[in-house]
Amino acid sequence: MRQNYRECSVRNNYNIQASLIITLLMVSININAADLPPLTHELTSVNKRLAAPELRLQNMDEEIVDIKDFKGKVVVVNFWATWCPPCRREMGSLERLYQATKDKNVEILAVNIGEDIDTVFSFMGTVEPSPDFEMIFDPDAASMDSWKVRGLPTTYIINPEGIIVYRAIGGREFDHPEILKKVLALTKQ
C-alpha cells in the first residue's frame, strides 16, 4: 500500500516544489552540516526490562499500524520530524539499515511528530536512498510521554519479545557495522 501512495502521480509536481521549498528553508536557517557535530554509532543498552509501550497509528496509506503486530521481530522505532536537522541527517542511514536487515526479521517504524502525509512524502523525495520502511503519524505528539521521548530524534530498538534493549538520543549512523551487528544479534536470540 505504501507503493500505492508513491505512485500517485497527481501530487508529483506539488511534491517536487514542496521539496525544493523545504530544502531552501533548511539552508536559509543556517543549519549547515559544517556547524553540526558528527553522527556517532553508539547505542545505550537499556538494562531495566521495559516492555515497549503501545504504539498504534496511521501510516502513509491511512491504515492502522500496531507495534503489537510485529511481536517476534526486531523493531527499530524512530521518533522524528522533517524540520529536525539530525532526523534528516540520519534518515538515509536508517534506510540502508532497513535494506540490510528487512529479510532478516527486522522492521523499522518511523514515527513522525506533528506533520501531515504530504509534508513527509515531499521530504522522502529528498532523502538518498528514499525511505521504504513504514512511516506512521502522531499528529498530536501523544506517544511522546509513554515512550519517554524528550527530544528528537530518539530511537529505540526492541527485541522479538517486545522488550526495549537499546536507546539512542540524537542522530546516529544507523548503517554503521557496529549497529548492524547489534541489530542482527537480536534476531538470533
Place this chain on the structure above:
Amino acid sequence: MIKIIKIGFFTFFCLPYIVMAQQNIHTNSASSAKTWETHVDGVHFSLTQILPEQVQAFYVNRGFTLDQIEPYSSSCVYMSVLRNDNAPGTIHFISNNWSVLVDGQSHSLVSVEQWVQRLTTNNTKKSSLVAFRWAQFPPEQEYEPGGDWNQGMFSIGLDASAQFDIIAQWDIEGKKYEAKLQGVQCAK
C-alpha cells in the same frame, strides 16, 4: 615582593587566557552566523546564532503568522547543542535552571512551557504548537556517554545585539558540573 608580582601577573594575564582557551568562537562563512562552543568534562556545549528573520521563516512555514511568532523570534534565539561525548556517567540537566548573566546581573530564562502558553491563542494551529514545542532544546533530558545529544532552538529572552554569559549546568549522580560561554552576542 617578586613572588607577589609573579602571582599577580599569572592571575591577571595567564589565568584568564587559560579559562578563555576552553571557549571557541567561529563564524560560518556562508551565513555569517557565529557559534560559541566549549568542551568540559567530556561534554560539548554550543550556541549558534539564528537571525530573527530565520526564526520567523521556520515557524511561518509551520503555520504561525508573523504576528504570532514575533515575540519569540525577537527574543534572541540560538541553536543549542549539548552532547555527552565521554563524561564519567549519565548526565542530567534542566535547561531552564541554566544561568544567564547580563553585565554581571542574573537574567531569568522563559521556559518552553511558558513560551507555549504565550503562543497559544484561539487562532494558533495545534500542529504549529506541536512543531514549536518539539523544535525547542529539551527542557529536561538525560544523555548517556558515547554521543547522546540534542540540537534545538533556545531562547535567551534578550533584545537583538545584547551580550551575555551563559552557564550550562548538569549533574552526574548528584555531582554538579558546568560549562560557561562568555561574551555571547544576540544576532541582529
